[in-house]
Amino acid sequence: GIQVEQSPPDLILQEGANSTLRCNFSDSVNNLQWFHQNPWGQLINLFYIPSGTKQNGRLSATTVATERYSLLYISSSQTTDSGVYFCAVGGGKLIFGQGTELSVKP
Amino acid sequence: NAGVMQNPRHLVRRRGQEARLRCSPMKGHSHVYWYRQLPEEGLKFMVYLQKENIIDESGMPKERFSAEFPKEGPSILRIQQVVRGDSAAYFCASSGDSSYNSPLHFGNGTRLTVT
Numbered sequence: 676g677i678q679v680e681q682s683p684p685d686l687i688l689q690e691g692a693n694s695t696l697r698c699n700f701s702d703s704v705n706n707l708q709w710f711h712q713n714p715w716g717q718l719i720n721l722f723y724i725p726s727g728t729k730q731n732g733r734l735s736a737t738t739v740a741t742e743r744y745s746l747l748y749i750s751s752s753q754t755t756d757s758g759v760y761f762c763a764v765g766g767g768k769l770i771f772g773q774g775t776e777l778s779v780k781p
Numbered sequence: 782n783a784g785v786m787q788n789p790r791h792l793v794r795r796r797g798q799e800a801r802l803r804c805s806p807m808k809g810h811s812h813v814y815w816y817r818q819l820p821e822e823g824l825k826f827m828v829y830l831q832k833e834n835i836i837d838e839s840g841m842p843k844e845r846f847s848a849e850f851p852k853e854g855p856s857i858l859r860i861q862q863v864v865r866g867d868s869a870a871y872f873c874a875s876s877g878d879s880s881y882n883s884p885l886h887f888g889n890g891t892r893l894t895v896t
Contacts (some may be wrong), residue, residue, distance in 0.1 A: 705882065706882065708884060708885060710887075716870060716889070716890055716892075717887075717889055717890075718824075718872060718874075718887035718890075719887075720884050720885060720886055720887070723883070723884035725882075761823065761824065763824075763885075768814065768826045768829050768837055768839070768840070769814075769826065769885060770826065771816075771823045771824040771825075771826075772823060773822075773823045774823055
């Protein structure tokens with residue numbers, strides 16, 4: 676099956692800093708999504724991005740499908756950005772990576 | 782416009798009892814997915830259903846677990862004779878089309894604790 680690897684596994688930032696999270700996948704996919712799981716456990720869909728670049732406020736994402744990776748950029752981080760960021764790929768069922776746990780300190 | 786609704790939010794069962802988890806998809810969505818999240822782990826796919834049909838159950842344990850999505854009413858994930866290892870957060874997601882080409886929207890999950 677498809678393997679999904681996310682890096683880094685953990686990240687600590689000072690408020691206001693920028694960061695880049697990476698997702699590598701082992702096979703071609705027609706669906707890739709990024710999710711944020713907040714400290715209360717809620718899963719929020721950030722981007723549906725099988726290819727190309729999208730932006731939503733301070734967040735943006737880029738997927739290079741031919742090279743099998745996706746990047747999530749967080750600019751001017753805030754404490755409310757803390758939580759775990761998951762990349763999920765596939766078609767039909769989505770396979771999740773292990774996540775990047777982000778902690779933003781005030 | 783209500784999102785994906787799961788209930789109960791928390792469920793405590795003793796070993797050997799049955800657990801029933803309910804999921805109402807977003808309005809207009811006919812595709813439902815169940816995922817399980819063990820402590821400190823990512824989300825593992827369990828089953829994908831459309832109305833009255835199981836499309837993919839490759840992630841379901843072979844015994845004690847079943848899922849349905851009837852023509853009327855919510856999707857149900859049923860765990861019979863629960864064991865401590867079933868303690869986890871169970872998330873339901875829905876999409877308006879197959880997740881081949883549409884985003885998934887998750888409910889807030891059901892936290893199952895087996896004592």
